[in-house]
Amino acid sequence: MAKRNAIILAAGKGTRMRSKLYKVLHQVCGKTMVDHVLTQLENAKIENIITVVGFGAKTVEEQLGHRTHYVLQKQQLGTGDAVMQAKDLLANEDGETIVVSGDTPLFTAETFEKLFQYHEQRHAAATILTSIAPDPTGYGRIVRNEVGIVERIVEQKDANVKEQAIHEINTGVYCFDNKKLFAALSKINNDNAQGEYYLTDVIGILKNAGEIVTAYKMADFDESMGVNDRIALARANKLMQARINRHWMQEGVSMIDPETTYIDADVQLGKDTVLEGNVVIKGHTVIGNDCYISAGSRIIDSTIHDAVKITSSTLEDAEMHNGSDIGPNSHLRPAAEIGENVHIGNFCEVKKAYIGANTKVGHLTYIGNATLGKNINVGCGVVFVNYDGTNKHHTNVGDHAFIGSNSNLVAPVNIAQDAFIAAGSTITDSVEQYDMAIARARQVNKKDYAKKLPW
Structure with missing residues (x-):
């Protein structure tokens, strides 16, 4: 089995939280969001985990300790730029790399394992973790062709009316062939509404190069929930609490x-x-x-x-x-x-x-x-x-x-x-x-x- 790596994106400040505390350090059921993500990656037996830090870097490192390596994103120039900060540690490594955001505390090790398996079985260069959203507003849309093959990901602000009507969304989690990921990252640009380097552009680059790009559709949309404000934080706590209580009742409590x-x-x-x-x-x-x-x-x-x-x-x-x-x-x-x-x-x-x-x-x-x-x-x-x-x-x-x-x-x-x-x-x-x-x-x-x- 190829070596498995993971990159956690945890550099953002999270201005919509209206807080002096950096977004990924807000807690869900007594544990910071980024710690939830790291714990589930550890449970999935990921061998090499790198966390991209930026705002609050020192505090994040104090929270997570020696369980992960760290790289610094000095300027917030987008998700593609964030992943590029791991180039020195990963670019020459064989194997597969999963990329996940530090503000998605509800993902489970089981989902990460299924994503890896799906990706490896199809010998893909990239696999996108997707889900069906009741209300897809704000999410990147998965654009497929007439036979269901993934063509590209379109961000909300760049989507036309037809694309905005799509309910299959990008959860923000990807699995890549590691070397092909960093080769494609060197070709992305910031010609978009945000002026940022999108990690999603890697999908188009790999497609144009004739590589296999797949999408694994997860069953539970709630698991993919990202937390950007206090309303979402409260909902994440509620969902996590229900999961925890269900587990303990199944265990005899x-x-x-x-x-x-x-x-x-x-x-x-x-x-x-x-x-x-x-x-x-x-x-x-x-x-x-x-x-x-x-x-x-x-x-x-x-x-x-x-x-x-x-x-x-x-x-x-x-x-x-x-x-x-x-x-x-x-x-x-x-x-x-x-x-x-x-x-x-x-x-x-x-x-x-x-x-x-x-x-x-x-x-x-x-x-x-x-x-x-x-x-x-x-x-x-x-x-x-x-x-x-x-x-x-x-x-x-x-x-x-x-x-x-x-x-x-x-x-x-x-x-x-x-x-x-x-x-x-x-x-x-x-x-x-x-x-x-x-x-x-x-x-x-x-x-x-x-x-x-x-x-």
Whole structure:
């Protein structure tokens, strides 16, 4: 099999996005558009990938890293000029080269593979990936002769009335014989309405040279969608979300209302997990088997093990181990780690803290910069006072300790295992094993005092 190459066109600024962010860096389901394209090319086993950068080149390179080579298009002179920037890296290489735009995030590896196969089976110099558009306005049209052979591609601004009526459109993806591509690129000019060097002109040059030019018509027009403005970006997100949700339901995840369930592209979900509607799962979150995530939950870059229940709560860079549960209306902030069978009740917040197995944190509690052991009871309204206005300090609580309601643990402090903190105490000194700490004023009752009050 001939060597397979790919060129991603990612040099445009994207003025119609009305954004300081370069177009290909806008996200679809948690991943930049150009990253979606690169990922699918990688999945198609493309051996050599080159990304043409221009506006925002440094940021694009930071996003994609060493997964691709880069060439710079200094001036935006059209798609043909963009591909020419890869000449030094590719022009003398044997094999086939696919060209795809970085603002087409919905293409799949399967489609790229089918395009390659179609191209190779017909020994073509060029194969155009086409589709039938319900409304072809704005797309280049595929002009065929009376027997269906591709003659040329006509851009919207250069098309006459008859050509504008054609519904078969150019998706902007091509497969070329690599050496013939660069030989033809040297012959194109910018004699057109835009004054640009069109990659599409290569098709005419190859045709006139007697080369075989074919077109592979893909079935799903939506997959070819290019994103040029915020309206298209929203639609691309909707289409990608439906694809992601369908995949996970086929893999054994239950979704009560898929249309209101939002899952990023890099999320991983286990079997027999149930997601209610209005759940958002983002970033590189991993959720295990048999979990239940209720409506209103938002989970970002977190690891959720098996049989975990999350009720209307928010997790960020957190971890919950097997059998634990949280909520409703609680918040795990970065570096919160919840052990096996731990219960975190409602209106609790945990940050940069480890909570050991079988510990219970009922409600209305803040735990920050702390290590809690096993089988601890943390009462209502407990505050781990970890900040002195300048620095954060750590609190340790041993196994089987009891922290009474409305207690304040002022860090740094150590509560030994089996210690008991009386309700309403403010603890500033360490408590030894089996000790009970009481740190509150003694109650005094003033007999008949209420009779003196004016009401």
